[in-house]
Amino acid sequence: MTLIDERLEELKSKALACSDCPLAQTRTNVVFGEGNPNTPLVLVGEGPGANEDATGRPFVGRAGQLLDQCLAENRITRKHVYICNVVKCRACIIEGRSVKNRPPRQEEVSACYHWLKEQLEIIKPLVILSLGAPASNIIIHKDFKMTRERGIFFPTQYAESAIAALHPAYVLRQHGAEFEAARASLVADIAAARRKVMEIKKELAEKAAPQPENKPAPPQELSLF
Numbered sequence: 001m002t003l004i005d006e007r008l009e010e011l012k013s014k015a016l017a018c019s020d021c022p023l024a025q026t027r028t029n030v031v032f033g034e035g036n037p038n039t040p041l042v043l044v045g046e047g048p049g050a051n052e053d054a055t056g057r058p059f060v061g062r063a064g065q066l067l068d069q070c071l072a073e074n075r076i077t078r079k080h081v082y083i084c085n086v087v088k089c090r091a092c093i094i095e096g097r098s099v100k101n102r103p104p105r106q107e108e109v110s111a112c113y114h115w116l117k118e119q120l121e122i123i124k125p126l127v128i129l130s131l132g133a134p135a136s137n138i139i140i141h142k143d144f145k146m147t148r149e150r151g152i153f154f155p156t157q158y159a160e161s162a163i164a165a166l167h168p169a170y171v172l173r174q175h176g177a178e179f180e181a182a183r184a185s186l187v188a189d190i191a192a193a194r195r196k197v198m199e200i201k202k203e204l205a206e207k208a209a210p211q212p213e214n215k216p217a218p219p220q221e222l223s224l225f
Contacts, residue, residue, distance in 0.1 A: 007122045008037045011115070015088060021111035023089035023104075029056035033084030033119060040126040040197045040225055041080070042159070043067075044116070045167060046134040047087035049101050058083045063168035067131075070168070070187045074194055080224055082123055086138050087112045103134065113138070120158040126200045128159045129193040132167030140164060151189055153196060160200050165189035197225045 012032045018024060031048035034057055051061035059067050071077065089112070091104040104112075116138070120128070130136040136144040139162050140154045149164060156162040166189075171182040 002038060004037045004122055008119065011118055011122065015115050018088070018112075018115070021089075021108045023087070023091060023108055023112075026092060026094065027089040028053045030088050031056055031058050031085060031090075032088055032115075033058055033082060035078050035082035036080060037082060037123055039080060039082050039123070040201065041129065041193060042082045042084070042120065042123060042125040042127075043129045043131060044135045044139055045083075045085045045131040047085045047104050048090045049169075050090065050092075050099070053090035053092075058085055059168070062172055066168040066172060066183070067186075070183065070190055073187050074190045075224065076190065076194065082125070084116065084119055086116055086135050088115055109138070117158075125159045126161070127193050127197045128156060128162040129190065130162060130164045132170060133164070135167075136162075136164040150185070151192065153192075161196055163189060163193050163196065165193075194225065201225060 015032050016030045018030060029052075031052045045059065048058060049061055049063075051064070052058055058064070067083075068078070071081070087104040087108060091102050091108060093100045093102050128139050130139040133144050133146045136146065136149075139156055139158060140149070144164065146164060146166070150166065151163065153161045153163050165186050166182050168186065171179065171186055174182045
């Protein structure tokens with residue numbers, strides 16, 4: 001276990017006992033995050049739903065299955081990346097025996113923000129892929145416009161670069177040709193994030209050990225990042 005693993009586990013143990021907002025009263029589990037803490041690529045969504053609340057794991061429902069498929073098409077598994085959400089507890093409306101998801105309120109986002117910030121400060125990813133506009137409003141900039149700014153790389157305080165993609169849950173709400181196009185865009189944005197990681201790593205390596213003049217750089221390894 002690395003120092004990063006240890007620090008993240010310590011943070012997780014504190015987050016599991018969090019009672020900073022009313023969501024603590026209705027949650028089943030805190031959904032802290034999972035994956036490889038030593039990764040250069042982190043995926044950030046908005047918040048957990050029913051399946052995530054029940055299991056304590058991010059992206060495990062239908063949207064999570066789609067995300068796993070799109071990652072796999074880029075030869076990526078959860079062992080290669082870290083996945084988390086802006087809000088760590090399920091935001092829901094309880095009406096009798098009915099429990100429905102709802103968007104997190106601003107005060108809930110604000111109360112939970114420090115957990116995400118500390119996660120990213122520990123992991124120090126090179127690239128962040130924000131899934132959906134709400135996460136992009138936090139990671140990239142306020143009033144993020146998915147229709148105009150999706151797929152564009154932005155500087156961010158949390159990593160060298162960040163890019164937004166459609167949330168898998170949004171993709172699942174599309175039908176026919178719209179679904180195929182939205183799914184293809186998610187696959188493409190994951191691929192772009194992976195390429196960006198490789199570009200940044202190459203740039204950092206070249207700065208650390210510049211190549212002699214007139215000598216070509218060695219071919220890039222065919223690895224995940």
